[in-house]
Amino acid sequence: MHIVLFTHPDFLGSQSMPRYASMLLKGMQERGHEVVVWTPKARFYKLPLMKSLKKWLGYIDQYFVFPIEVKLKLRNCSNGTLFVFVDQALGPWVPLVKNRNHIVHCHDFLALKSALGTIPENPTSFTGRQYQNYIRNGFSIGKCFISISKKTQQDLHELHLGKIVSSVVCYNGLNRPFHSLSSVASRDLLEAKLNIVLSSGYIMHIGGNQYYKNRIGVIEIYDTWRSNYNGKIPLVLIGEKPSDELITFSQKSLFKEDIHFITDLSDDYINSAYSGANCLLFPSLDEGFGWPIIEAMASGCPVITTNKAPMNEVGGMAAYYIDKKPTNTAHWQQWKEDGANMLEKVLSLNTFQRNEVIERSLNQSQKFTTEYSLNAIEAMYKEIKLIV
Structure with a gap:
């Protein structure tokens, strides 16, 4: 199986999502699949401008430059390629492959629920609400999903604006070893x-x-x-x-x-x-x-x-x-x-x-072992059919 893994750009400074992406990359490669990673590069983001502009420059790299790169790369991808989004927050890119094999991993919808006003402890700014709406419209184009918990799956079904064809729960697996020590x-x-x-x-x-x-x-x-x-x-x-x-x-x-x-x-x-x-x-x-x-x-x-x-x-x-x-x-x-x-x-x-x-x-x-999680995810990847 040929897999294209969409991941968050390195310049965002996240920790949990890169670990999850690394688990998927290594896990699928160890299972004999060909995996490549597509992620935005820091072009505008690395310009020597004020820090207050960094977020917006990052958005240019993610939502203007990167989609152009993806469209060019898609010309060389076979119809059997599976496009995997490691996080539903990458929703704005989902429409780029809406007519191809794809699946979206869902982690939590706390930011979106906050933007919708359902979490009073975390009010969201006007621009934050617009951004979350942009993400929601994007992942709602998706048809196939993997959620990390039943709660996340429930939120997905409530918040998705389109038609979900396939939705399963694959619990997280520990992405590094932990043991009971003295x-x-x-x-x-x-x-x-x-x-x-x-x-x-x-x-x-x-x-x-x-x-x-x-x-x-x-x-x-x-x-x-x-x-x-x-x-x-x-x-x-x-x-x-x-x-x-x-x-x-x-x-x-x-x-x-x-x-x-x-x-x-x-x-x-x-x-x-x-x-x-x-x-x-x-x-x-x-x-x-x-x-x-x-x-x-x-x-x-x-x-x-x-x-x-x-x-x-x-x-x-x-x-x-x-x-x-x-x-x-x-x-x-x-x-x-x-x-x-x-x-x-x-x-x-x-x-x-x-x-x-x-x-x-x-x-x-x-x-919740890595092996158990990756086996469940791989099984789901293999079931994805071309959705037009």
């Missing part, structure tokens, strides 16, 4: 790397500053737990540099000396970070899939997350759940109390109970 050795390694006392353990969160990651909510639960119980282990938040809002909020905490933001931690340390943690506290408001849930489980780390799809799809019977943080501020205190109570429950597990949780977690993680 908690003591992992903590020692992190201590030496970060110069933080972690020998008694720590509560971990990993993620960016996106609204739905709910990093402030993580600190709220931690503060409430520290106030209500006698535990004193630190909170370690791994991810991008905290926003000004997050820094200001954390500085108001009575326990600010034990709240640590860790940025630029290489992938080599992430497995150890999970294995050394007492638990992963991951109360996201929403997700497309929820990578940290399954990464933590594969690393032997108990998980507390939100009882909402797709988080509970991924966590299954192995995770501990709390409600989504309510939008009504009058209910926030009860949410924090409930989160703190659940945190204390997990942190108070005896050795036997914790080992049981870890065993369930490891078993759950086996449902």
